[in-house]
Amino acid sequence: MEPQLGFVEQSFDLRYTGWVREALNELPDCFTITDPCISGHPIVFASNGFLKMVGYSKDEVIGKNGRIFQGPETDRRAVMEIREAVRAERAVQVSLLNYRKDGTPFWMLFQMCPVYSKEDGRVINFVGVQVPIVLRKTRLSGLGISRNEINLCEDTVLRCCRREVCSDSILELRRESVSSSHDDRDVEINEPCDASELEKTKASAATSNILSVLTHYSELTGRLMFLFSVKHCQDWPQLLILLLLFLEHAIHRTDALLPDMPIVYASDAFMKLTGYARHEVLGQNCRFLSGIDTDPTTQFQIKECIRSQQACTVRILNYRLMTDCFLQIISLELLLFLTLLLFAAFRKDRTPFWNFLHISPVRNASGKVAFFVGIQIDDHCNYRELHGLRPEMRQLSVVGAVKVAVRSLSMGASTS
Amino acid sequence: MSVAIASKSCQVNCMRRVMFDRFDQVVQIALICNFTVDDKHQTPSPHGGRGALPSEGGCPSDLLFLAGGGGGVFHLMLTIKRVPTVVSNYQENASSDDLKAKAESCGRNCLGKCCLPVSKLPLYAYDNAEHERVEEDIHGFCDEQCPPMSFLNNLLLGQWEDRMSRGLFRYDVTSCETKVIPGKYGFIAQLNEGRHLKKRPTEFRIDKVLQPFDEKKFNFTKVGQEEVLFRFEPSKDNKSHYFPSSPVDSEEGSPSVVAINVSPIEYGHVLLIPRVLDCLPQRIDGDSLSLALHLAKEASDPFFRVGYNSLGAFATINHLHFQAYYLSVPFPIEKAPTCRTMSSKGAYETRVVVSELLDYPVRGLVFEGGCKLCDLCDAVTSSCIFLQSNNIPFNILISDCGKRIFLLPQCYAEKQARGEVNQELLDTQVNPAVWEISGHMVLKRRKDYDEASEQYAWRLLAEVSLSEERFQEVKSYVREAANLQPEEEYISSIDDGRYDSAKPQVASHLPQDCLVLH
Numbered sequence: 035m036e037p038q039l040g041f042v043e044q045s046f047d048l049r050y051t052g053w054v055r056e057a058l059n060e061l062p063d064c065f066t067i068t069d070p071c072i073s074g075h076p077i078v079f080a081s082n083g084f085l086k087m088v089g090y091s092k093d094e095v096i097g098k099n100g101r102i103f104q105g106p107e108t109d110r111r112a113v114m115e116i117r118e119a120v121r122a123e124r125a126v127q128v129s130l131l132n133y134r135k136d137g138t139p140f141w142m143l144f145q146m147c148p149v150y151s152k153e154d155g156r157v158i159n160f161v162g163v164q165v166p167i168v169l170r171k172t173r174l175s176g177l178g179i180s181r182n183e184i185n186l187c188e189d190t191v192l193r194c195c196r197r198e199v200c201s202d203s204i205l206e207l208r209r210e211s212v213s214s215s216h217d218d219r220d221v222e223i224n225e226p227c228d229a230s231e232l233e234k235t236k237a238s239a240a241t242s243n244i245l246s247v248l249t250h251y252s253e254l255t256g257r258l259m260f261l262f263s264v265k266h267c268q269d270w271p272q273l274l275i276l277l278l279l280f281l282e283h284a285i286h287r288t289d290a291l292l293p294d295m296p297i298v299y300a301s302d303a304f305m306k307l308t309g310y311a312r313h314e315v316l317g318q319n320c321r322f323l324s325g326i327d328t329d330p331t332t333q334f335q336i337k338e339c340i341r342s343q344q345a346c347t348v349r350i351l352n353y354r355l356m357t358d359c360f361l362q363i364i365s366l367e368l369l370l371f372l373t374l375l376l377f378a379a380f381r382k383d384r385t386p387f388w389n390f391l392h393i394s395p396v397r398n399a400s401g402k403v404a405f406f407v408g409i410q411i412d413d414h415c416n417y418r419e420l421h422g423l424r425p426e427m428r429q430l431s432v433v434g435a436v437k438v439a440v441r442s443l444s445m446g447a448s449t450s
Numbered sequence: 451m452s453v454a455i456a457s458k459s460c461q462v463n464c465m466r467r468v469m470f471d472r473f474d475q476v477v478q479i480a481l482i483c484n485f486t487v488d489d490k491h492q493t494p495s496p497h498g499g500r501g502a503l504p505s506e507g508g509c510p511s512d513l514l515f516l517a518g519g520g521g522g523v524f525h526l527m528l529t530i531k532r533v534p535t536v537v538s539n540y541q542e543n544a545s546s547d548d549l550k551a552k553a554e555s556c557g558r559n560c561l562g563k564c565c566l567p568v569s570k571l572p573l574y575a576y577d578n579a580e581h582e583r584v585e586e587d588i589h590g591f592c593d594e595q596c597p598p599m600s601f602l603n604n605l606l607l608g609q610w611e612d613r614m615s616r617g618l619f620r621y622d623v624t625s626c627e628t629k630v631i632p633g634k635y636g637f638i639a640q641l642n643e644g645r646h647l648k649k650r651p652t653e654f655r656i657d658k659v660l661q662p663f664d665e666k667k668f669n670f671t672k673v674g675q676e677e678v679l680f681r682f683e684p685s686k687d688n689k690s691h692y693f694p695s696s697p698v699d700s701e702e703g704s705p706s707v708v709a710i711n712v713s714p715i716e717y718g719h720v721l722l723i724p725r726v727l728d729c730l731p732q733r734i735d736g737d738s739l740s741l742a743l744h745l746a747k748e749a750s751d752p753f754f755r756v757g758y759n760s761l762g763a764f765a766t767i768n769h770l771h772f773q774a775y776y777l778s779v780p781f782p783i784e785k786a787p788t789c790r791t792m793s794s795k796g797a798y799e800t801r802v803v804v805s806e807l808l809d810y811p812v813r814g815l816v817f818e819g820g821c822k823l824c825d826l827c828d829a830v831t832s833s834c835i836f837l838q839s840n841n842i843p844f845n846i847l848i849s850d851c852g853k854r855i856f857l858l859p860q861c862y863a864e865k866q867a868r869g870e871v872n873q874e875l876l877d878t879q880v881n882p883a884v885w886e887i888s889g890h891m892v893l894k895r896r897k898d899y900d901e902a903s904e905q906y907a908w909r910l911l912a913e914v915s916l917s918e919e920r921f922q923e924v925k926s927y928v929r930e931a932a933n934l935q936p937e938e939e940y941i942s943s944i945d946d947g948r949y950d951s952a953k954p955q956v957a958s959h960l961p962q963d964c965l966v967l968h
Contacts, residue, residue, distance in 0.1 A: 345615055394611075397624040423601070423692075427608040430615075434607030437624055438717050442753070442778030445628050445638065 042097045045069060046078040049158065050248060055079065057247050063240035064142075065163040066100065067248075070120065074099055084164060089135035100162065105133035116146060123148050123157045127237065129167060129229055141167040143229035145237040149248060159248070163240045165233045343403045345394040345433075392429045396437050398444035407436045561678065561707070561726050562671035566698055571678055571707070572609075573696035574602060575685030576748050600750040601692065606708070607776075609679040610718050613710050618677060620644065623714040633904030635782035638890045641899035645713050645892065646879065656863045659762045659838045663731040669769035670709070670723050678709045679720065682745060690748070704728045706741055711773065715885060715892055719775035722756065730770035732761050734834035734846070740827045742772045746852035747823065753778040755849050757884035760834075762843030763860050764883035773884075782889030782907075783856060784849055786810040791925070792934040794820070794829060802829045804934060806925070807856075811911035812887050813921040814858040815928065823852065829932045830855050836931035842924060845884035858887055859924050862914040875910050882914045 046069065047054075058067075064084035066077045080095045088095075088103060095102075104113060112128045119126035125147040133139050142164045149159040229237075339346040398404040409429045423431070556564040613619065621644045628640040654661050663669070681698075683706050685691055698705050704727035711719040722745055724730065724738040746756045756774040759765040788805035795801070800821035807814045815833075820826040830846070837844045837859060847856040862882050865871050878898045880886055891907060893899045898906075916924060929936065 397622075399628050401625040401627045423604060423608065424694075427612070428604065429608075430611040431604040431608030434611040434718065435603075437611070438607070438753075438776045438778055441624055441628070441717060442776075445630055445779060 042069070042072060042076055042078050045072060046159075054247065058244065061240065061243055061247070063163060063236075063243070064165070065161060065240060065244055066095070067244075068100065068160045068162065070157055070160060075120070078159070087134075087140075087164065087166065088132070094135075103132040105131070105137075105139060107131055107139055108133075112144075116144070119146060120160065127234070132164070143167055143233045143237055145234075145241055147241050147245070149245065161241060161244050161248070163237045163244070165229065165237045165240070167229050167233055339393070340395075340406060343395045345392070392426075392433070394433045396433075396440050398440050399442075400444070404444070405436075405440065407433060409433065559675050560671060561673050561675060563727055565675070566671075566705070566727060568698075569675060570695045570697050571675065571705070572605075572680040573691075573693040573705075574605060574680050574682050574748075575691045575693070576602075576682065576744050577688055577690045578684035578744070579688035600748060601690075602745075602748040603751055603754070605680060605692065606720065606749065607718060610710065610720070613677070613679070616676070618710060618712060619714060620712050623719070624717055627899065629902075630779060631902050631904055631907065635785055635889060635904060635907075636779070637782050637902075637904055637907040638777070638779065639899055639902040640715070640890070640892045641894075641896060642715075642892045643894060643896070645715075646894050654761060654768050656762050656867070657841075659760050659841050659843050660733055661731060661761055661768055663729050663768060665729065668767060669729065670721070670726055670767070670771065671729065671769075673709060677712065678707045680708055681705045682708050682722065682741065684741075684744070708745070711775075714775065715890070716775040716777050718754070719773065722772040722774060724770055724772075732759075732765050732768050732770050733838050734758070734760075734831060736827060736831045738770060738772075739831050739834070739846075740824065742848060743823055743827055743852040743855075745772075745774065746848045749774075750851050751776070752850050754851075755781070755847060755888075756852075757848070757888070758846040759883045760838060760843050760845070762841075762863050763845050764863070764881045777890065781847075781849070783807070783810060783812075783814075783847065783887065784854075788816050790937045791815075792929050793937050794825065794932070794934055800825075802826055802934075803937075804829070804928075804932075811908045812858055812860070812915040813918070814856055814887075815925065817855040817857065818853055826852075826855065829934070830857060832932040833857055833928040836927055837924070840927070845887055847884050847888050856888070857928075858884070859916050859921070860887070860914045861916055861920075865913060871913050872909075875913065878906075878910070880910060882910060887911060887914060 046067070058079060059082050061081060062083055063081060064087045065081050066084055067079040068075055069078045076097045076099055077095055080092060085092060085095065108131045112130050115128050116126055127143065127145045129141060130144045131139050131141055144162060144164055146160055146162045148157040149161060150157055393406055393408045395403040396405040396407050409432050556562065559565050614622070626640055626642045628638065631637045631639055681696070704725040706722070706724045707726055709721050709723060711721050722742055724741050742756050742758065746754065754774060754776050756772050758772050761768060787808045789808050790803055791806045792804040793801040802820040802825050803818055805816045807816065817826055817830050820829070834844065834846070834857070842859050843861070843863060844857060844859045847858070849856065860882065862871070866876070879894050880891060889907065891902065893902060
């Protein structure tokens with residue numbers, strides 16, 4: 035008997051909050067999340083990418099077991115492997131033949147991985163990533179290689195290999211794909227099909243992204259929390275806004291030079307400048323001054339300021355980059371807050387400019403500090419005073435808006 | 451004044467020079483050099499939280515650090531602004547030694563005739579042209595797409611936050627616990643133990659709504675200019691302008707200012723003081739009400755409301771002023787159903803409509819509609835003039851960006867004087883002024899806050915309300931005074947769904963992709 039749709043969704047939401055779905059759907063990957071604690075081991079979440087791939091609607095998938103995607107030609111042994119892994123509560127990676135809603139079969143690399151509960155260590159979810167396998171010319175070519183699959187690979191390569199541009203691999207793949215379409219179409223579709231390194235990497239990358247989203251959202255449940263967009267309209271195009279969750283216990287750790295404060299909100303301007311998607315930034319820790327060639331005294335002073343819950347303003351001399359493409363290659367750990375600060379390390383031709391970074395504690399309705407909001411504003415000369423408000427006043431007005439919003443929102447929610 | 455401060459562990463030699471100047475922004479120093487560390491470390495205490503009494507004088511609040519880099523490639527400056535606790539001259543009767551003597555005359559840089567005419571203040575001149583009102587839903591609240599945040603909003607929030615960082619408030623209002631009381635209406639309770647500790651005793655009779663201005667008593671000309679955020683006046687050319695620093699021209703008449711309320715109820719609590727130098731007593735007139743309506747309109751945030759208390763309805767100062775602040779949840783009074791009862795004469799679509807509050811503990815009238823803002827303003831002004839001339843205390847709530855005006859006659863003070871109010875209610879020491887009547891209660895005792903319930907709020911407000919007979923009488927006088935005509939009554943209840951407290955209510959200046967995680 036399959037559990038009701040609402041109940042199934044609710045259990046997932048309770049664990050991670052209802053908003054984890056949005057964050058997960060920002061990931062382009064195809065994946066499902068199942069809950070072994072509910073009888074029938076149903077799917078509790080299916081990404082948009084997955085639904086598109088299999089051609090089912092969300093309602094047709096949530097609450098069902100993964101076996102609905104298997105069909106007559108699906109290798110029984112692979113299925114047994116998966117079942118065994120579920121029982122043993124471990125990860126597994128197999129190639130599997132699945133069926134879309136319209137009945138067409140397709141090969142995919144299935145990588146499954148357990149999610150453990152922090153409290154009691156038991157498995158609370160399984161994450162299943164599905165990567166369609168691009169068929170090699172040595173195997174079956176009857177299906178042909180579509181334009182989409184090539185694009186998918188390109189995209190994968192860029193996402194996986196952020197530090198180098200792997201143009202070579204893409205060319206290779208293209209060459210392979212083109213030539214394969216000329217082969218005979220006489221290989222059977224149900225021959226076992228191995229995934230390439232590319233696909234395995236993709237699966238791993240997807241898994242780690244999903245897990246990091248889940249981890250961070252699970253940390254956020256049980257406490258009153260807000261992610262919100264401060265109105266970042268035409269008034270504030272130059273303001274990079276980050277909202278950092280104030281974790282009291284983290285502040286008192288003596289080993290950390292800077293407190294562990296996960297980012298819970300980042301403005302669109304921040305996303306645009308850094309080129310990162312929201313899910314890649316949310317939940318990351320804000321040890322933004324570590325890893326940068328900065329006077330440790332300064333780091334200490336910022337920590338002191340945060341520990342004593344005071345506002346502070348930092349004025350930094352940064353070096354502007356010449357080209358935008360640089361942004362894609364810098365890793366997130368270095369970027370986080372003082373994005374532009376890092377560019378100096380590259381010693382390129384640069385023009386210096388001053389940056390104001392204002393950090394302020396934000397209290398919620400209980401009166402306690404819940405967040406720190408950070409607003410970075412570039413006061414380079416190309417930022418003219420909009421209608422006469424100085425940049426500092428703009429920063430302060432954002433702080434004010436955030437304070438009003440957090441206070442009011444947490445007031446209303448506390449009764450429900 | 452300089453104080454040397456050391457850090458705890460320092461790997462780079464540097465000297466930090468502490469600059470104390472409450473009124474200046476971060477001082478920029480571009481030099482990089484190596485200094486030695488001074489080991490006498492002293493951390494000033496941070497500004498106290500809720501209920502903190504202001505201490506005498508302030509400690510150095512700005513710490514400026516210079517960190518020297520080796521090759522001079524990195525220039526890093528860190529300023530930490532601490533919030534000094536300051537006794538604002540708003541609270542003091544004697545002259546304060548703390549204030550800088552900037553003005554020539556009285557030396558206190560106040561808002562009086564001595565100092566103001568030689569001062570410069572920021573000026574926001576609003577567009578006073580009477581545009582036709584756009585046809586829209588009378589109960590329009592911001593739904594999906596929020597309008598862009600208005601400039602005035604930005605200005606007000608930024609300036610308020612700036613004053614907070616300068617320590618001009620008696621306490622940090624955001625550290626006061628607050629909650630929405632579960633119930634049908636969602637009354638809002640706040641625990642504020644510190645607000646009333648230095649409360650100014652009411653310096654005038656409570657049984658007369660009209661009393662002449664008394665210059666010897668406290669008034670806003672005695673307030674320091676640092677408490678003023680900006681001037682707010684009509685512009686001369688039908689366009690809105692902002693001048694960051696504008697000399698006060700005494701030829702132009704007395705300036706109207708927006709100043710902070712040093713004992714705020716909520717974030718952004720300000721006072722609007724029309725024509726401050728004219729020293730008007732607390733009474734409504736057309737120009738002042740128009741100014742208040744324009745403030746609400748220019749802020750264009752339905753969660754920024756403007757209020758007024760007459761004498762006898764718990765106004766504390768007999769110098770004409772309005773109050774305003776941000777609270778991004780609907781007020782209970784705004785959710786109450788209403789029933790059309792009167793309207794102005796003229797074309798149906800452009801009438802000012804007056805409704806009665808239904809199913810709310812306080813009986814009151816709601817004015818809305820009208821073709822132009824001045825229509826609404828005139829109707830309310832006439833009504834108020836009647837009330838104040840007939841010694842009926844009242845409160846005004848301007849809500850929904852100036853589109854809805856609540857007129858609330860009350861009689862609590864009289865009942866209190868006659869000993870007719872329940873002692874339990876009196877013990878909570880809540881004086882029902884406009885915010886309390888609207889549903890926002892500031893409670894002084896922890897016990898009252900923890901036990902706050904919708905029944906308590908209802909009981910308290912029921913004592914505030916005029917009786918049904920008296921209210922109907924007053925209503926008929928208002929009708930006459932404002933030249934209105936009676937309407938067939940019909941109920942217009944506000945859609946419950948809009949105020950469903952289960953859904954998070956988003957502040958209007960936030961778009962709806964607000965996420966609330968429980």
